[in-house]
Structure formats: structure tokens, C-alpha cells
Amino acid sequence: MSVLKTALATPSRMRGIFRYLLEAPKQRENKEKLTRLLSPHELSEGRNKSAEHPMFDAALRESIKCRLLIADNDDIAINFELPEASRHPKMGDKLLPDTLVQLLFASDNEDEEDLGRLIAWYLAQDIYDAPGTWQEVEQRVAEQGVAESLDLKISSNSLFGQVEDWMCYLGFAWGHASDSNKKLVVAEPTAYLRRNLKDLFQGEAKAKLSIRDFLDRLAKKCPLFETGKFREQVEEKIGGRLPNHLSTSTAFALFRLQDDKCIQLIKESDADLFIFPSGDKEAGFSHIIWTGVEL
The missing domain is CATH 1.10.10 (Arc Repressor Mutant, subunit A)
Structure with a gap:
């Protein structure tokens, strides 16, 4: 279990x-x-x-x-x-969320594949129209027809609470109270990415990676992101992301990190561009630079 x-x-x-x-x-x-x-x-x-x-x-x-x-x-x-x-x-305590990500999702741990697929499904949703409650999640899963094929059944509000606790602790989401005082969860992985920038850039401040290389390293470290095992299982069933396009959740997190001066997104001529959706707009970037700032 x-x-x-x-x-x-x-x-x-x-x-x-x-x-x-x-x-x-x-x-x-x-x-x-x-x-x-x-x-x-x-x-x-x-x-x-x-x-x-x-x-x-x-x-x-x-x-x-x-x-x-x-x-x-x-x-x-x-x-x-x-x-x-x-x-x-x-x-050890500070590193525990990332230690658990490795143990739960990046170590061929078959027992945790249901949680891996569910978080990957969350991160694959449109962050600007993402489900934030148990009822909305069940409705979206049913609409996409993936409850059985991906074992994404959320059978109770308590089970949804368990998903929420793990996503927030591991840095893939955060919760807040709505105007009606109803707690909502937002699947947005800024916290996870911020913690792991140094490792993804192998400790080299001012190092530059192509977006493709950055995503490859990220997916190997955490297969919940684009091209990772769990994300590919989900996207095969729900579709929705075009080649060289980031999901809105990943793009949103990287834009936040750029606003915080942790990274710089650049576009170089004659380089492969990745499209970063942002609301009803989008921007293209080819490379990412880690500034060395750690918040």
C-alpha cells in the first residue's frame, strides 16, 4: 500500500x-x-x-x-x-522533501506509482483552470476518462487531503483559502524547482543550459515533470501538450523564479525554442541560466 x-x-x-x-x-x-x-x-x-x-x-x-x-x-x-x-x-530535515521525492518517485518504487501518476496529472493540468477541490478533481478525471487507465480514482475527501498534504510538503503545490473560506490547492512546483536549481546546474552559478537539457535533467531527477516517466504516462492519455511546449505549471514556476532573480530565461538565435504559455499569451526561450541566487 x-x-x-x-x-x-x-x-x-x-x-x-x-x-x-x-x-x-x-x-x-x-x-x-x-x-x-x-x-x-x-x-x-x-x-x-x-x-x-x-x-x-x-x-x-x-x-x-x-x-x-x-x-x-x-x-x-x-x-x-x-x-x-x-x-x-x-x-537532513531541510533536505527531507527532496530525499522523499527520490525515494518515492525516482527509485523504481512500484508501491508509490499511484501517487506519482496523480501528482503528474495535477502538474499536467492548465494551472489557470486547474481543479482545486476533491469534487473538481473527480469531475476533471471523469471528463478526461483516465480514472481507470491511470488509477487516478479519488474515492474520498480524506484521500484528496492526503494528496494535498504530500504535494504541498514536497513542493509541488500550495494551499490557500478562497473567498468562501474553502481551502483550495494549487498545483504549482516553484518550491521544488527553487530547492533543486543548484543541483540541476551542478553547482555552477552563471551556467547556461538549453531548455531541452534542463528538462532532461529535471525529468531524470523527478519523473513527474515533462518527459519523465509519470508525466508521459499521463500525457499519453490526456494529450494537450504540443512538442516543444511546456505545461503551464512548469512555465509559471520558471517565470516566478525569473521574477525572483534565481534564473534568467533567454532566446538565442538559431537555437531550438520552447514555448512557455502564460495565460492567453506565450513566449519562446532557448536557454536558462542559473544566477546563483538561492532563496
């Missing part, structure tokens, strides 16, 4: 276990002690005694299944195979 369908395995709960282990001696702890510390028995009063720690157990189980953590006899430990920076006590 994926984190999408394990409602109790929220990002905050998985993060809580990981943060504790970051600071623990040798980044490991006895499972029984870990359970007592993070899910005290006093908070279990009134629960079914056969499942006294359902929230903790679900978060721990999914953390182990995705290889963020490992079970070692009676201990729980941070996976020593993670990159050193991801295990660093002062950096």
Missing part, C-alpha cells in the same frame, strides 16, 4: 520520526523506546488495545517501506545508504 492510501502516514509524522533519529546516537533507536517516546501510552487511552499506536505504526511502516529508514533487529535506524548530506543532523 502506498502513502497515498495510508491516511495515517502523513508527511509530518514521517518527518517527526526522521528528525528524532537524525539526532539519536548512531542515528538509531530501539523500536520499543522509539514508540514510547513518539507515541506515549498516555495518548493511547481509549483506543483499541490491539492497535495502540496506529498513527506512529503507519508512519514508521511507510518510512521503512520507502527505504528512508531501516529495521535492524530490534532497532530502527536511518538508512545508511542515503546520501551523506541527507543524513547530516543539520541538513
